[in-house]
């Protein structure tokens with residue numbers, strides 16, 4: 165009698181406890197998900213395009229301040245406190261938004277009330293760069309960019325260009 169009982173217990177199988185029966189069917193999927201979560205937490209933080217643009221704009225402001233001096237470029241009467249666009253910022257493509265020819269130091273009256281003081285600003289640009297350059301700017305400022313144009317790469321290049329120029333001007337002014 166004793167022998168019979170021990171034999172039945174020996175071959176009796178109990179099912180193993182499973183935490184989530186739905187995911188137990190897909191062990192590979194569960195593994196992948198865990199791996200992905202780990203990777204996400206370790207990704208390095210890089211500056212976004214918006215932050216880079218903001219930095220580029222700060223460089224533009226500093227550059228025009230050093231280049232144009234303290235007087236407004238369009239009226240030449242009042243002290244400049246802002247950095248204004250010749251061709252409106254909202255209508256330009258990204259290249260002309262940050263172009264050094266298209267921006268200059270302006271007083272708040274010219275920039276805000278007279279909306280850039282277009283005619284006076286144009287006369288100033290013709291004096292500095294010549295009529296052909298200004299006409300070329302007016303022709304191309306709003307053209308669509310090529311399909312393989314990368315704003316990220318372009319912004320990086322422009323940041324480098326402005327920092328180079330700023331260093332040059334700053335050295336020149338300090339001497």
Ligand SMILES: [Zn+2]
Pocket residue numbers: 236237238239240241242270271272273274275
């Ligand atoms: Zn002005």
